[in-house]
Amino acid sequence: MTQDRIQTIGHSRIKYGPLSDRVYLMRLGDGQAPLVIDAMQSLARAEGYTKLIAKIPDKSAAAFTDAGFEMEARIPDFYADGDAALFMSRFRSEDRRGPSDAERIRKVLEAALRRADAGIKRPLPDDCELTLMNPDHALPMANLYGRVFESYPFPIFDPAYIRRTMEENFRYFGIFRNASLIALASAERSESGVEMTDFATASAYRRASLAAHLLAAMEADARQNGVKTAFTIARAVSYGINIMFARCGYTFAGTLVNNTNISGRVQSMNIWYKPLASSNGTVSDNPSGNSSRHSP
Known part of the structure; x- marks a missing residue:
């Protein structure tokens, strides 16, 4: 590619x-x-x-x-x-x-806005561990990205790229179950903001709200490091990812039309943002209720 x-x-x-x-x-x-x-x-x-x-x-x-x-x-x-x-x-x-899927984009946004500030639906399962990733995890991370995405605008399928970004301005968080990596995301620091990106969940766990727990962990980590604004660039046709950001207190900022090649084609992307200056958002800093699950 x-x-x-x-x-x-x-x-x-x-x-x-x-x-x-x-x-x-x-x-x-x-x-x-x-x-x-x-x-x-x-x-x-x-x-x-x-x-x-x-x-x-x-x-x-x-x-x-x-x-x-x-x-x-x-x-x-x-x-x-x-x-x-x-x-x-x-x-x-x-x-x-002009996007060819404008009607679906409209319906996805409407569905997301109806669920604004609803918070995380489910607790983190007891047999799952949420942790800050390190360079030793790069190979399983690249493998998970390869299973989830047909194409991506950055070489996240390459373990060497993942290790390099860890040395720069990325912090990756993952969720393991029985020693297997089942969900992953990253926080990329830029200026005084942080982009919440690279969300990937194994297909068998798509309805377990794992991405929302990763998001909450990355927000807590960003606050601790003095970041004041979080944002994301999400596929505009995806109900799951847009609803998740709306539920977690993010505000819709606009749509980038026909912008990014992801999952096999050029797609429109929605921008969502959230101030992090205070911790009064709808998602707590410790969504699982168990500090042993979050190891930043």
Whole structure:
């Protein structure tokens, strides 16, 4: 599988490639908007990519608007200075602009919003252990991701990649049952926020609310490390993942249309966010009620 490439421009970081047919600005350096916009547009023209997307502070929005970008999602009070994070996109194809599954996306969002703040449905089973993962777990982690996802925008099927991200800004949490890894997720720290991502649950355990327990553990860990905002980029057609974030107190921020190649095709993605400055959310820091199950 062809993986995306990373390009660094000063303090900015761009990810691009044919897998998701896009150029993605993941981090914008101060004062670099004009230079980065030119680089993104040049890449898109040269390779024929049909979408450009940028995650930027609100203070930089004017330069992107002038270049034809439109806001698709907004997370308030994301950066250390209190500025919002915007997801702004420019479509180079009308076919890319409109999702073919718009009706399902609408129904999923409605179902999720009806369950807002309902909390975790089930306690963590007594025979399960939730723990912070370490490099020795990389092989079973990669194997679980390989069983769950047909395609993914990052090489999570490679144990070496997982170990490398652990050394950088990722913290992975997993749930074991009888020494077998059955659920997994990661928290990626960026700026003053953290992205809750890479959720995977073995098919036999999809209705056990394991992802919600992983999310609560990652939130508690992020709070302890001074992170003020959590967010996620979730498949817009997935009832389970969107309902889970709504139940756990996250707010819908917008939809990134035809954005990411995941599970075998380019899909639209929903943004959800949650302030972590206080611990008054609907999900407790210790959802299982047993401190021995959470080993951060």
